[in-house]
Amino acid sequence: MALIVQKYGGTSVGTVERIKNVAKRVERFRDQGDDVIVVVSAMSGETNRLIGLAHEANENPPARELDVLVTTGEQVTIALLSMVLQADGYDARSYTGGQVKILTDSAHGKARIQDIDDHNIRHDLSKGRVVIVAGFQGVDENNNITTLGRGGSDTTAVALAAALKADECQIYTDVDGVYTTDPRVVDKATRLEKITFEEMLEMASLGSKVLQIRSVEFAGKYNVPLRVLSSFAEGPGTLITVEEEATMEQPVISGIAFNRDEAKLTVRGVPDIPGAAYKILGPVGDANIEVDMIVQNVGEDNSTDFTFTVHRNEFNKAQELLSEVAEKVGAKEVTGDDSIAKISIVGVGMRSHAGVASQMFRTLADESINIQMISTSEIKISVVVEEKYLELAVRALHKAFDLDNSEN
């Protein structure tokens, strides 16, 4: 007798046949006596189809109307799932974001949830109905339709779970949980039973695209137990929860994330005076280029070097910009490298264990992999290496930190 919020993404509801599978899963929970709220995305492909129409209509589609358009995708899914459940003899009722209502600010395309009215949902649950909510959407105070941006359906699910104090928020995807690293790179990668919100945040932002960062932040903030599991297979998935619970018996390192999408830029010989960092990075930020890692080393002759990473797509743009900037601040030169990879080991366990960094560096040295940059946070150590060493490095670290699946 729990209250469970389940979220199914576009692939899980891509056809009516798949929606019928989703319904079967929902029904099993109902049969156990659980109350179920289901959040669904648009059928896979539908959102892109609609965006295609928008661009036929207007090269630069106005944001308000784009939201009116794309929110029809989820509206189709909620109706179909409700129909299937009712065909199976389960009472169900669908709601658009506006019908719930999920109140957001007016930032079309990237709106933030401000309030959720739980009146209709509670009423339906009390009548034994499955409640089905369109993900990704809400309305502003003037009843304009808004969207939460890509991946927003996860956020809808977590926000509903928080508002209704659900016992668990289950995110169904096409993977069966969160892994110690990408199984395509390390065949001994293992599914984690538990992971903390903080670790998940670090893993997600580093390219483990299982969950949207925002929904994890949101779940952590409101302490909503979040579970990632597969909509195509059975299994307990991975529970994302607060640290206290998760650290019992937790290894030092929970997982290894990596990212090949970045490029590295170095500005050499910057006069080492106050404000130098701002003069270099200010123009980059003004140009809306997102910077990930930033490293500054003190150099010789009262000058210093700045190195940072940007998305590989913005490498050329950033390099051009920096060449101008370098001249202005009297730096010597700008060099760049777009064949790098970033590798991070993540784990709340490293807080209380000394020597994690040195073990990481020794493991890489043993494989003769040169480290180009290092950056650390409380529960993460990231290094940049030459891209060609990525797989070798990840496999070596996976083994060194005892993450290999002994069954394989």
Added chain:
Amino acid sequence: MALIVQKYGGTSVGTVERIKNVAKRVERFRDQGDDVIVVVSAMSGETNRLIGLAHEANENPPARELDVLVTTGEQVTIALLSMVLQADGYDARSYTGGQVKILTDSAHGKARIQDIDDHNIRHDLSKGRVVIVAGFQGVDENNNITTLGRGGSDTTAVALAAALKADECQIYTDVDGVYTTDPRVVDKATRLEKITFEEMLEMASLGSKVLQIRSVEFAGKYNVPLRVLSSFAEGPGTLITVEEEATMEQPVISGIAFNRDEAKLTVRGVPDIPGAAYKILGPVGDANIEVDMIVQNVGEDNSTDFTFTVHRNEFNKAQELLSEVAEKVGAKEVTGDDSIAKISIVGVGMRSHAGVASQMFRTLADESINIQMISTSEIKISVVVEEKYLELAVRALHKAFDLDNSEN
């Protein structure tokens, strides 16, 4: 400087290219200084696609969810039209039925409009915006999404025109107006410049499928000048208006309607006692079979014959039912004929002109066409003839009542 409501059906907005043509027409009215409210249907094919998905999900889709599903069709169109207008530099804003809001009762799939809130629309018009409204849809008092049923977009347009006291409600279709009869049958059929609401009702209900009956009733009730015109060609179309204006210089007969979709059933030798009609027709109504014409003749031997017409699709069902009924009421036999056609001449002019009926019957007699049934109303005379005579009869009547286009 008029306020005009324009309605474009599914064919007129079937592709983004066609939506751009619609926008061009709207822009011409704006350029003249008119205020424009545009009501649109779903892109052609879309509603049927959605209904197909619904039937995949549930053989008997629940009405509430079917409305949630199919209303996405118009929602897509309003967003796209607004995007196109804005790309052309015209300010525009889209509204779903719920956003307007168009309040209806809760009869999903066939809801009736109860109230229209004109606040948002008036505000936008005052700002110089084109207002775009999703046809066919509304919300009930609990914010459940409802639909007005097939053809409901016309009703939305007329209701908005009435609520906002528009100067004209223009219904754009794939024909360029209302004709004296079907041009595919009579090549000398002519476009009517004007027709009264009453005549239009009789024409529409008899198979001239230009406008939905309900929207014409509604327009007549609220005295909204209604114009039917083509979205693919230029031209003034046909104005549907109140009698006083339309009857000036009006011919006796405005048009000839016909219908091949009916079948005829006769119950012979029914004992001629009070309640006989009810005993025959009661069970037919209970079985949800719609009856059109009903004729009773007094027969011989204290018995009477009932003849009536039903839709051809329900002929077999009605015949079976009547065989049982006939036995119970002691009637002699049931006969039927499903190869009949109904032809009607319509015109408010016949009220003040004697001899219209006799001229009709003489015209048919001159062609040796036997009349099987006759039924009359104030502005209409209908006859049933053998189906094979349909074209001959319509052409003869069209000529006899001076409707032939002299230019052809």
